[in-house]
Amino acid sequence: GDSVTQMEGPVTLSEEAFLTINCTYTATGYPSLFWYVQYPGEGLQLLLKATKADDKGSNKGFEATYRKETTSFHLEKGSVQVSDSAVYFCALSDLRTSGTYKYIFGTGTRLKVLA
Amino acid sequence: GAVVSQHPSWVICKSGTSVKIECRSLDFQATTMFWYRQFPKQSLMLMATSNEGSKATYEQGVEKDKFLINHASLTLSTLTVTSAHPEDSSFYICSARRSGPSREQYFGPGTRLTVT
Numbered sequence: 226g227d228s229v230t231q232m233e234g235p236v237t238l239s240e241e242a243f244l245t246i247n248c249t250y251t252a253t254g255y256p257s258l259f260w261y262v263q264y265p266g267e268g269l270q271l272l273l274k275a276t277k278a279d280d281k282g283s284n285k286g287f288e289a290t291y292r293k294e295t296t297s298f299h300l301e302k303g304s305v306q307v308s309d310s311a312v313y314f315c316a317l318s319d320l321r322t323s324g325t326y327k328y329i330f331g332t333g334t335r336l337k338v339l340a
Numbered sequence: 341g342a343v344v345s346q347h348p349s350w351v352i353c354k355s356g357t358s359v360k361i362e363c364r365s366l367d368f369q370a371t372t373m374f375w376y377r378q379f380p381k382q383s384l385m386l387m388a389t390s391n392e393g394s395k396a397t398y399e400q401g402v403e404k405d406k407f408l409i410n411h412a413s414l415t416l417s418t419l420t421v422t423s424a425h426p427e428d429s430s431f432y433i434c435s436a437r438r439s440g441p442s443r444e445q446y447f448g449p450g451t452r453l454t455v456t
Contacts, residue, residue, distance in 0.1 A: 257443045268346075268433050268447040269384070276443075314383065318443040325389060325397070326443055328374070332383045 227252045231315045231331035238305055238338050246300040246334045248289075248315035256317040258282075258291055258298040263312045263333070272300075272313070305338045312336070343367055344436050346448035353424055353455055360420045361451045363434030369414035370436035374445065375407070378431040390417050424455040 232247040250256065257276045261269040273282030278293035287302045298315060315331040343366040353359050363373055372391050376384040390396040390411035398404050406428075408420040417436075421428055431452050435445040 259444075261447075266450075268344075268449040269435075270447065271444060274444065318445075326437075328386060328445065330383045333381075335381075 227256070227317060227319050227327065227329050229315050229317055229329050229331040231313075231334050233332070234312075234335040236334060236336045238336070240307055240338055240340055241304045242338075244300070244302040244305045244309075244336070246313055246315075246336070248298045248300065248331060250296050250298065250315075250317050250329075252296075252317055252319050254319045256319040258289070259316040259318070260287070260289055260298070260300050261314040261316060261330075263314065265311075269314065305336070307338045307340050310336055310338045342438075342446045344370075344434065344446045344448040346432075346434055346451050348451060349449060350452040351454070353453070355425055355455055356423055358420055358422045359424055359453060360418055361432055361434075361453075363417045363419070363436070363448050365415045365436045365446070368436075368438050368446075370417075371414065371439040372437040373411055373417040374435045374437070375409060375417075375419050376433045376435070378433060378450070380431075384433060387419075421453065424453070426455045429453055429455045 228251050259274045260272040262272045263269050273284045275282040275291035281290045289300045312333045312335045314333045345364045347362045375387045378384050387402045388396045388398045390409045392411050396409035411417040433450040435447045
C-alpha cells in the first residue's frame, strides 16, 4: 500500500544553517505531495505542495521538488530561523479504487533551531 | 480564506460520558471533512472521512459506534466520542476539503481530549 517515510528527528540546527528533511514515498497511483508544519499545541498548516513530477513547491523560504524517479519530496531551506522550530510532516494524497482520496502522513520530523 | 475551526479546543471529561467535537469551515463549503487522531509525538491517523449528507467512511480498526460522525451541512461536521475511556485521550484534528479537483486539506487547530 501507499506509504510515506521521513527522516527521524529531532533535528537540531543553529540559526542560519541549511535544512534538509528527507521524505520518500510509495504510491500505486500518481499522488499529490505535501509538506505540513505543526507548531506546539496547534493543528497542521500547509507549507507547500506539488501535484506532478518536477513541480517545485515553495513557501516562506522552504522548497521541495517532486522527484518521480527517486520517489522523493525532500524539504529544504537555505537559512533557518528560531521561528521555524516545529514538527514537519510529509504527506501524499492518492486516489483509492473506490474513487475517494486517501491521505497518508509521515511520522513527522521535529526541528529545533537554536539562536 | 480557507479557515477551519474546532470547538472546543480542549475538554476534560469523566470516564463513561460522551463528548462532542465540532469542526466548521468558516469561509468555504466543505464537501468532505476528515477526522484524525494524533498521539503524542506521532503522526496523524485518519479515523474517518465524511461527506455532507451521507454516512462517514471509517478506516479499518476505528469503531463506528464509538466515534460517531455527522456531517450535517457543508460547513459543519461533528465527532462524538461515546462512553469515553482514558485510552481515548488524544489530540483530535479535523480537516476539510473544498469541492473541486484540488486535493488540498485545510486543518483545524485540534481538540485535546482528556478522559479521567
